[in-house]
Amino acid sequence: MSLVEVKGLTKKFGKYKALDNVHMEINEGEIYGFIGPNGAGKSTTIRILLGMLKATSGEVKIFGNDAWEDAVEIHKYLAYVPGEANLWPNLTGGEVIDIFLKMRGNGSKNKRDELIERFNLDPTKKCRAYSKGNRQKIALISAFASDAQLYILDEPTSGLDPLMERTFQECVLEVKNEGKSVLLSSHILSEVEKLCDTISIIREGKVIETGTLNEMRHLTRTNLHVQTKQPLPSIQHMKGVHHVDNHSDGVSIQIDSEELGTIIKFISDFGILKLESTPPTLEDLFLRHYENSNSVASTGGRGI
């Protein structure tokens, strides 16, 4: 069953179209990654999901209810972590967490204390005195201490140290194991790669790619590093080959994943000494999209 269903979502700020016909579907027990360059429209989408911004057109449903009309009802089962936790400077971290839990109405005191421990937070400090990472922890603790069905996280780990980043990832996986869903918007691609089942890339208000990481990889290029007995002839012209780099210890080639078989067959005739293949990282994927947006012509290859 899909918890979140977005169809044809468009949002205009005056004349400026921040979101253009966005589709999105998040299923139960799924971690959904949401990535895209700065200003692409991630936070805007999330604010619409939260019922804080009103969609110009399109359908936005969470738990089968309308995100704008039934916001209060939906939020009883939804937890949100903003990218920048702006807190009341004169309240302590502990007070803020309590207030947040009360507002949702179903937090657990034990969970709260356990998370404060795990995230190593001093709850007696006034919010103005916390560092950025520590403020972020307050938002995370109050989200994970509440009993929600859907977690919406907008760059939740900005400012966290690597140790806390790991604790955060544990928390996300625990939540997933309980069968809950997560929407994770992030610029830390290794985090998205590690956690997310489905990934959606948004650029200039349009979703340009959605799928599992594997599906996306299939559509992109693989990096090969080969060393052969006889020198390779020029393979530049072959179908699906991009970017050939000659090194002293062999050749690096980028190949469209679809043509991998044909090309390996061709190379194997030259006596392979060494063959290393690295699948494209999410970063490769992302950079390709991003570069495309800057200069469509420059890559020369097949756009994804």
Next chain:
Amino acid sequence: MNVQMLKGTSQLIKIISRQHRFQIIAWLMGIVFVSLAVASSYQSVYQNESDKQGFALTMQNPAMVAMLGPGYEADEYLLTIGTQFAHEMLLFTLLAIAIMNILLVGSSTRTDEETGRTEVLRSLPIGRLSYLAASIIVVGCVNLIIALITGIGLHLLNIEGNTLESSILYGAILGLGGFVFAAITSLFAQITDSSRGTKGLAFGTLVIAYFIRAVGDVVDEKISFFSPLGWLLRTDVFINNYWWPIVISSIFSIVLIIITFYLNSIRDLNSGFLPTRKGRTNASSMIKSILGLVYHLQRIKIIAWGIGIFALGAAFGAVMGDMEKYFSDNEFVQMMLAQMGDFSITDQFISMLMGIMSLISVIPVIMTILKLKSEENHYRTEHFYSRAISRNRVLGSFTVLAIIESIIYLMLLALGLWLAANTMMENPISFATIMQSALVYLPAMFFMIGVTVFLVGFAPKFTSVIWLYFAFCYVAVYVGGLLNFPEWIMYLSAFELIPKVPGEEVDIQSLFLLLVLFIVFLFIGFKGYNKRDIAG
């Protein structure tokens, strides 16, 4: 002082004045315009000897002295009408210019530091003291411009018996009075660690300065010298033109500014000198409710204004004993009173006082509603709306708090006035009369709440319009009569629709009209708030 520490000041001056240009222009035009308009209106009204004598009598009564300052010898009101103008306008214009300085300095020092702007600028090749220096220079220039335009303008109006020196002196009092409060605010900006704390302490000082002066002017002049407002009112402008208060104010501000620069140079960015304490691990059950939280966030402001309003009420109440005696000893007044029938001077004074005090009391009430907008600007309302809290509940909590506040302030005002008046007067006024004369302003306060909610809900970009409207109401109450505002303009002010109790009949119709408008504005405001985008 090391010159390096002031590097980049001139660029910062441009940035700061650009950032605040609308605010600066609005204040500047408001103050100059009202001053000059009132001054020229005196000129156009022909007054004979006995008019002037009557004026002197009213103005010299202790209640008026407490409210507006010591004024002049009776015969000095006959020499030039500049004296009338100065007695009626100087102190309240000083208050306005002090408020302008507190707001400007507060936001160009602590607020900028709090929001991280100062940090970004300090990372550039810019001296450590440059930001402070630039903001002081900017407000200094604004004060100077106000002083010059007012001074020269007064001279050009060519009021009888008014010399160039006295006009310039009048301007200088305003400019330096403003600058004294700029210096005080910049000092507090070093000591506290938040812009709220800075502005709060500065406004507190202003109220206390007014208070000390009021007590001093009525009881013993020596006390007044402990207040900057007290010494600034002692130039005898338009008569003797003493310049020593100007000299003292200059020295006082320069000393404060030197201390400010010293503290600024030794403190860390984003910190103050008042210690921060360890807080609670768990939230009390009070702040876990929305209304409780909304109150908690503003409780210091609410309590401070409550105390201030009560104290002002008590101060004026205390003066009423003196006023009673003053009038019963005075034959001329006795005669006038006999002509007016049972419409007594104390009644008149009470209703005038309530008119002004209810306007002052509406300031914190408006601020309570606007706090919601400021929470949104600081991306803190998303904490409500990403959780199971409806918009009606949040806006409703702010509105309810503002309504409760308005009732409490008016009651505190009446209570303070009655307690003090009761102990000082021979024929005390009944508690019910005083309470009624205060509470009759509730519909006007509610109306202001309604308009503010309307703006926050329906026109969030224009919330500051409420302050323009407030300024209009203030001018209407204070000098509307002098400036001969036509009736329909006067009645645009909600506070003018309120019957002057005691004295006038209670006019149920206009009170009812205000309540209906209040509900209409409230309704549209809530509707708009539920329909609009929330920025954060």
